[in-house]
Amino acid sequence: xxxxxxGRRKRVLLRLAGxxxxxxxxxxxxxxxxxxALDDGFLRGHPATGAGWLAAAGLAVFAGAFGTRRVxxxxxxxxxxxxxxxxxxxxxxxxxxxxxxxxxxxxxxVELARDTLAGLVLVSRTFVxxxxxxxxxLFALAPVLLPVVAGPLLIGLAVFAxxxxxxxxxxxxxxxxxERLAAELGLLAxxxxxxxxxxxxxxAALDAxxxxxxxxxxxxxxxxxxxxxxxAVGVGGRLPLLLLLVTAPWLLRHGVTAGGLAGALAYLTQxxxxxxxxxxxxxxxxxxxxxxxxxxxxxxETPAARVxxxxxxxxxxxxxxxxxxxxxxxxxxxxxxLAVPAGGHLAVAGPSGIGKSxxxxxxxxxxxxxxxxxxxxxxxxxxxxxxxxFTATVRENLGYFCDQPPHDEVLLASAEAVxxxxxLARLGGLDAVLDPAALSAGERQLVALARAHASPxxxxxxxxxxxxxxxxxxARAERAFGERPGRTLVVVAHRTGSARRADRVLLMDxxxxxxxxxxxxxxxxxxxxxxxxxxxxxPALSLGDPNGVDPVAGPGLAGDGGHVVAHRxxxxxxxxxDVGDRGTLGGE
Numbered sequence: 001x002x003x004x005x006x007g008r009r010k011r012v013l014l015r016l017a018g019x020x021x022x023x024x025x026x027x028x029x030x031x032x033x034x035x036x037a038l039d040d041g042f043l044r045g046h047p048a049t050g051a052g053w054l055a056a057a058g059l060a061v062f063a064g065a066f067g068t069r070r071v072x073x074x075x076x077x078x079x080x081x082x083x084x085x086x087x088x089x090x091x092x093x094x095x096x097x098x099x100x101x102x103x104x105x106x107x108x109x110v111e112l113a114r115d116t117l118a119g120l121v122l123v124s125r126t127f128v129x130x131x132x133x134x135x136x137x138l139f140a141l142a143p144v145l146l147p148v149v150a151g152p153l154l155i156g157l158a159v160f161a162x163x164x165x166x167x168x169x170x171x172x173x174x175x176x177x178x179e180r181l182a183a184e185l186g187l188l189a190x191x192x193x194x195x196x197x198x199x200x201x202x203x204a205a206l207d208a209x210x211x212x213x214x215x216x217x218x219x220x221x222x223x224x225x226x227x228x229x230x231x232a233v234g235v236g237g238r239l240p241l242l243l244l245l246v247t248a249p250w251l252l253r254h255g256v257t258a259g260g261l262a263g264a265l266a267y268l269t270q271x272x273x274x275x276x277x278x279x280x281x282x283x284x285x286x287x288x289x290x291x292x293x294x295x296x297x298x299x300x301e302t303p304a305a306r307v308x309x310x311x312x313x314x315x316x317x318x319x320x321x322x323x324x325x326x327x328x329x330x331x332x333x334x335x336x337x338l339a340v341p342a343g344g345h346l347a348v349a350g351p352s353g354i355g356k357s358x359x360x361x362x363x364x365x366x367x368x369x370x371x372x373x374x375x376x377x378x379x380x381x382x383x384x385x386x387x388x389x390f391t392a393t394v395r396e397n398l399g400y401f402c403d404q405p406p407h408d409e410v411l412l413a414s415a416e417a418v419x420x421x422x423x424l425a426r427l428g429g430l431d432a433v434l435d436p437a438a439l440s441a442g443e444r445q446l447v448a449l450a451r452a453h454a455s456p457x458x459x460x461x462x463x464x465x466x467x468x469x470x471x472x473x474x475a476r477a478e479r480a481f482g483e484r485p486g487r488t489l490v491v492v493a494h495r496t497g498s499a500r501r502a503d504r505v506l507l508m509d510x511x512x513x514x515x516x517x518x519x520x521x522x523x524x525x526x527x528x529x530x531x532x533x534x535x536x537x538x539p540a541l542s543l544g545d546p547n548g549v550d551p552v553a554g555p556g557l558a559g560d561g562g563h564v565v566a567h568r569x570x571x572x573x574x575x576x577x578d579v580g581d582r583g584t585l586g587g588e
Contacts, residue, residue, distance in 0.1 A: 011405065016074040016121075020129045023067035026060040027133030027271050028140075031263035033057035035141050038259030073433075075121050077392050083114040084388075088366065123282035130275040134267040141260040148247060149240040149268065153276070156236020160280055163228050170222040177215040184211045233280050237273035244268065315459055315488055316340040316363055320372035323358060332358050335372070336513060338506065340490060342458075345482050347493040347502035347518075349531065354508045356492045357384075360461045363490065378488075380459035385467055387448035389439060395430040397447055401455035414454035417480035419473050420446035442468035449477050453484070462491045471497055496532045507531075 033053040041050025131153070138145040188195070188204055195204050244251075244264055251261060318338040324331045332355035340346050348356045361367040362374050364382040381401055389397060398411045408430055415424050423446050427434070436444065445468050452460055460481050466474040478501055481489045493499045499518045507514040507521055507528050514525060521528040 012074055012078045016071060016078065016125060019067045019070040019074060020125050021067075023064045023071060024129035024133035025067075026057070026064035027130050027267075028137045029057045029060040030270060031134065031137045031267040032140055033060075034266050035257065035259035035263030038262055039257045040259075043258065071122075071125075073392065075118055077390070077396065078121060079114055079118045080390055082117060086113060120282055123278045127275040127279040130271050134271045137267055138264055141263050142251075142256045144251060144254050144256060145244075145260070145264050148243050148251070149264065149272070152239040152243065153236045153272065156232045156234075156239070156276070159235060160229060160232035160283075163225055163232070164283065167222070167225045167229070170218065170225055174215065174218040174222050177211070177218040181208075181211040181215050184208055229280055233277055237268070237276040241265070241268050241273070314339050315342050315377045316490075317375040318362070318372065319375070321362060321369045321374060322371040323355075323362060323367065323369050331370075333362070333369075338513075338515075340488060342488055343486060345478075345489045345491070345501065345503045347491050347499045347505045348508065349493045349499055349505055349528070350508035351531065354510055356508060357463050359506075359508070360463045360490065360492060363459075364461055376459070378459050379457040380461060381452045381455050381457040382461040382463065383445075383448050383452045383465035385464040387441075387444040387465065389434055389436045389444045389447050391434060391436060393430065394424060394427060394432050394434055394447075397434055398430070398451050398454050400451055401457065403456070406454055411450070411454050414480075415446075415450040417483075418446065418449040418453050418477040419469075419480075420450045423447070440468070442473075445469060446473075446477075449480075453480055458486055459488045460490070462489070464492050464494050466498075467494050471495060474498070475501065499532070 033056050037050040037053035041047060041053060135146065135150060138149055184207060188208060195201060244261070248261060252258070256264075316339070318336055321333050321336045321338075322331050323333045336359075348359060350356055358367065360382060362369055363376070364380055365374070365376065366382070368374075395408070395411060398415065399406050411430060412421070412424070415421050423443055424430070424432075434447070439447070445465055449462075449465060452462075452465075462478075462481075466477055469477070474495065475497055478489070478491060478498065481487055482501070491498050491502065493502070493505070496518075499505045502518070504515060505518055505521055505528075507516075507525060509527050514521060514528075516524070522532070
């Protein structure tokens with residue numbers, strides 16, 4: 001499971017390795033500069049030379065600190081998508097099967113997996129690059145030092161690796177015993193009165209004692225394997241130190257200088273031993289815990305089965321689709337048939353809570369139907385109402401859906417097409433680091449729209465992805481997707497303008513679904529006319545605007561400042577933060 005999730009983040013792994021390599025430079029110079037400072041400087045009576053080498057080691061610390069700062073950003077970019085995948089799996093199972101353990105998995109196990117994975121990535125890459133820097137430094141000082149240090153280190157690592165699987169099993173046994181004990185004590189606490197009335201105190205005490213004994217035995221077994229882990233640290237980290245001291249006379253006779261010996265001791269005590277201890281502690285405890293949690297979460301993974309389907313003319317087909325949130329719930333979709341042609345533009349309209357977002361989730365594959373088929377013949381990208389923006393550069397955010405890093409010109413063109421060009425310029429361009437909390441809801445939507453536009457997916461699903469934008473910005477974004485050759489667009493319409501721009505409109509009212517153009521539905525559906533506000537009397541407005549935006553009628557209205565409104569039901573108000581209005585009517 002973890003290998004699958006991380007396998008799709010190769011670019012982030014390469015970036016993490018690059019910054020870690022810079023960080024490891026200080027490890028190399030720690031021992032090498034110390035050896036040169038002694039041999040070429042202080043021991044020869046040249047204190048300036050010695051001080052120069054020590055200064056070089058000090059400067060390397062600053063370079064390592066810069067690399068460490070970048071490392072944390074790469075770790076976040078690696079771990080957060082893994083957390084998102086786990087949350088999606090847990091929520092999907094919880095909604096589909098009324099899983100009682102979903103809340104615990106979502107609030108505890110997923111967060112535990114995310115935090116533990118981040119810690120493991122940090123300690124693992126620290127050990128790998130620290131060990132590489134130290135061993136390379138030993139070879140640079142004197143090749144004869146390598147067998148003395150590397151031999152015990154490899155033996156210690158082998159011993160530790162042999163304990164990982166048994167330690168994970170003992171950790172799982174301990175957690176299972178703890179859960180059984182908690183359940184037993186919970187039953188006892190709620191049934192004390194009945195236990196006393198039935199005279200079952202002895203039987204209850206025996207049952208609870210058995211659970212306590214089980215946890216005690218599991219804890220002892222876990223502790224025994226912890227001793228083996230401590231032995232591995234002694235062999236890999238402390239035995240080389242002892243060997244260096246014992247073999248020092250022999251090493252000095254075979255070309256190792258006094259500075260070289262001091263540098264080797266520095267490598268061991270300041271780099272290798274701390275890194276090995278952190279690795280053993282991290283993998284031995286946190287690693288086994290992560291393996292247990294992922295094994296449990298693996299049971300809730302419900303990836304949508306991909307039905308083999310290839311039809312370039314109709315990339316999306318729904319046949320008799322039925323979906324309900326829970327076994328006893330009324331169907332949100334009941335025997336729905338739908339076909340979306342390639343290059344088409346479909347708007348989905350209906351009141352709130354009728355199932356529009358559910359339909360797009362079924363098309364996207366994040367939900368599976370209870371009955372019927374959802375056939376998809378192409379890749380797709382879903383942009384939800386609450387746009388996902390993560391802490392990274394603008395370039396990384398916009399290229400998130402691309403298998404290969406796109407050219408900057410492509411990203412800039414996509415941003416400009418959906419109306420995010422000014423936002424990118426204000427943020428500082430593609431190299432600027434995004435802070436999601438510093439962006440408004442509309443700005444996050446612009447970033448998400450530019451990301452979807454830059455993706456190669458032929459099918460784009462917009463689930464109220466422009467609700468925080470004004471009507472003109474919404475129209476520009478939708479036109480940008482519609483103008484791309486071969487791009488199929490499905491939009492959950494929250495304004496009448498979205499329905500007007502679409503080739504066809506799917507009207508959902510709970511009892512049935514109707515399909516037609518905007519004009520056809522206006523002519524034959526009173527429900528659609530009421531939904532869009534077209535059945536009410538209002539001043540005659542100019543309907544020729546290509547964006548479906550009409551001017552406010554009637555001069556002399558209080559606070560009139562040349563505002564524009566879209567055809568829509570009364571009560572849908574744009575977010576004040578993103579739709580500026582300084583009129584006397586209060587900013588709505």
